[in-house]
Amino acid sequence: MNNQEMNYQTPKSDNMMQNKKKNPLKKWLSMVVVVLAFVIVFIIDKEKGVASVTVTWDYFKEMFLILPPVFILMGLIEVWLPKEKIQSWLGNESGIKGILLSIGLATLPTGPLYIAFPMTATLLKKGASIRNMVIFLGTWAALKIPQLMVEIKFLGFWFTALRFGLTLIGLLIIGYFIEYLMKKEDNNLGLSKPV
Amino acid sequence: MTTILTMYGIVSLGLIFSFVKDKNKTMKVFKVAKKALLNSLPSLLGVLGIVGLILGLLPPETISKLIGSEAGFLSTIIASILGAVTLIPSLIAFPLAGSLLRAGATITTISVFVTTLVMVGFVTMPLEIKILGKKFALLRNGLSFIIAFIIAIIMGFIL
Incomplete structure (x- = not known):
């Protein structure tokens, strides 16, 4: 186990999600639970079961199309963007520019x-x-743009505009607050130790 | 569809650029991507299943019945819980919210529903915990839930 972990953390491939040391069984546990849940739903109410499978299948198709570019984009970031760059764009010292970039x-x-x-x-x-x-x-x-457009159409401009503004303010508050709380106790977010 | 095309467009440009600049590094991009994808695939599929189950068990009609068109604190609470627990695509959620609003639900109820729906992800929380850590995920979702109420109350006053 230790061995695996070490070779996963070579400085070159300083990668996220070091959950590999979990055994495969545990990795798939949530899947097993979900499949069981489907079986139970089917037994209790076949119609709902069919509806659930239909929805899941729809989502699966969407996910199947969207995952490859997303993960390749992550790979591109990982390999090409140096740490210093990200740090200066989005790091602690990035200030208002960092906030605007995150939103953008x-x-x-x-x-x-x-x-x-x-x-x-x-x-x-x-x-x-x-x-x-x-x-x-x-x-x-x-606050994604395509979503906002749907919102304006069905809930009106003022509802959307007000929600946009208030959510933005709320996010700034949450952002600063979480940063404060997490810095107080530990700095590393627990990213290196899988939960 | 536009979303997917945009993503593929951006990534293709990035890959072409990467390939022209350095072949080996481009191979590494694929290696990193593959490793990360395989790592998160089981939990992604799990989340997908849960989303499907919840939507299957709680179709939009049921949600609309549960929230109801009465003005009252109880429907606001129900709306916030439904918003936090479900994960509905915006193309379904916003028309639903719009029809509830016209049927008589208050601005506060509808805005708490919309805000918790987009900001609080109960079903995606296991995934978020796994990837970003327990503390981060719990704080983010918990605080978003509280903020959603504040936003909704202010919106109820103004609109």
């Missing part, structure tokens, strides 16, 4: 939130600040 990057049309997690982990490892990454994730989730 996250409003682009890039897909569901769950693909932002590994992206965020990569950026954090490369020196982005916690504050900026909280803002990045929040903007990605709540």
Whole structure:
């Protein structure tokens, strides 16, 4: 186990998500639980079971298309962008520029939130600040441009504009607060020790 | 579809640039990508299954019935929980929220639903914990939930 961990952490491939040392069984445990849940739903209510499988399949197709470019993009960041660059763009000293960059990057049309997690982990490892990454994730989730357009259409301009403004303020508060709380206790976010 | 095309466009440009500059480094890009993908695939598939289950068990009609069109604190609470637990694509969620609003639900209820829906991810939390750590994920989701209420109350006052 130790061996595996060490060769995974060679300085060259200073990579995120060192969960490899978990045994494969544990890795797939959540899948097994989910499959079991599906079976139970099918037994109790076949119609709901079919509906669940249909929805899952729809999402799967979307994910299947979107994952390859996302992970290759992460690879490109990992290999080509030096740590100092990310640090100066998005790090602790990046100030208002870092905040604006985090917001700007996250409003682009890039897909569901769950693909932002590994992206965020990569950026954090490369020196982005916690504050900026909280803002990045929040903007990605709540303030993406295509999503805002749908929102304006169905809930109106003022609803959308007000939610946009308030969410932005909220994200800044959360960002600074989480950074403060995490810095107080430990600096490393627990990224190197898988939970 | 535009989203996916944009992603493929950006990544293709990046890869061409990378390949022209350094072949070996480009191979490393693929290696890193493959390793990270294989690592997170099981939990991604797990999350996908949970999302499917919840949406299957709680279709938009059920959600709309649960939130209801009454103005009251209880429907706001229900809306916040439903928003936090479910993960609905915006193309379904916003029309749903719009029709609830027209049916008589308050601005506060609808905005707490929309805000928790996009900002708090109960089903994606295991994945977020695994990738970004327990403390980060819990704080981010917990604080977002609280902020969603504050945002909703302010919106209720103004609109």
